[in-house]
Amino acid sequence: MAKKGAEKEQLFIIVAGAGKMGYNLTKLLVSEKHEVLLVEKDKERYNQLNPELGENVFFGDAAESDVLKNVGANRANVIVAVTGDDETNLIICQLAKIMYMTPRTIARISNPKNEDIFSALGVDNIVNTTKVVNSLIEKEVDPGMLVPILEMKGGRVEIVETEVSSNSPVAGKAIKDIKLPAECLI
Known part of the structure; x- marks a missing residue:
């Protein structure tokens, strides 16, 4: 338990997927004074969020290695993959771990049958939305x-x-x- 008055460590967190979960998570983390970058591959959704989030939103596909490189995955403390697709979330987490040595990965899954696979393949934390x-x-x-x-x-x-x-x-x-x-x- 943190002592009262102790400052929380500022983290650099990349959030992949700007659906409701990614958007709300980004807003929460920004309000907690973390450095956050929300990556969204849908141009229309990016354009919708850019006026509000500004430099905290990036247009690109986080499942592509070059995009992760450009957004600074090599210095991220955490990458959170919350796209609507389990397989895409796994790819993002594996790229982050293997290519950019990201210390912690978190993936959202919709299919409970994927939980053991994600764990075996090195995803640190799994959020099973069905559960x-x-x-x-x-x-x-x-x-x-x-x-x-x-x-x-x-x-x-x-x-x-x-x-x-x-x-x-x-x-x-x-x-x-x-x-x-x-x-x-x-």
């Missing part, structure tokens, strides 16, 4: 009440059904008023 969403739902709903109906896309998408008890925190709420992560679709 996160499931955990959040279980906090709101009795886990014994979740009934799997259909699994699609090799486990990346699961449709579940539940019955909500009258004393549940979500009882009586409209579905649109229930706060669920961005990855959760209703």
Whole structure:
């Protein structure tokens, strides 16, 4: 535990993928006074974020070695890959580790079956969005009440059904008023 008044070390963090997760993570890290660079390959999304983020957003594909070199992967403390594609996130983390000796890599995965593979291939921290969403739902709903109906896309998408008890925190709420992560679709 840090002592009160102790200053946090400023880190250089590269975030790959400017979706909701990458964008919000970048804003949070900038507010915590870290040096952050958000890398986005979609020109339209980059143009949308550039007026707000300025020098904290870079147009390019972080899965390309030259782009990682240009954004300073060799001096980054952490690279966080949060694109919408598991395989792209793995490539980014492996390039960062192998070519640029980035000390710490973090990857978001959607398919729970990829967790062991990512770990075996050297990704330091893995954020399994399926587990996160499931955990959040279980906090709101009795886990014994979740009934799997259909699994699609090799486990990346699961449709579940539940019955909500009258004393549940979500009882009586409209579905649109229930706060669920961005990855959760209703």
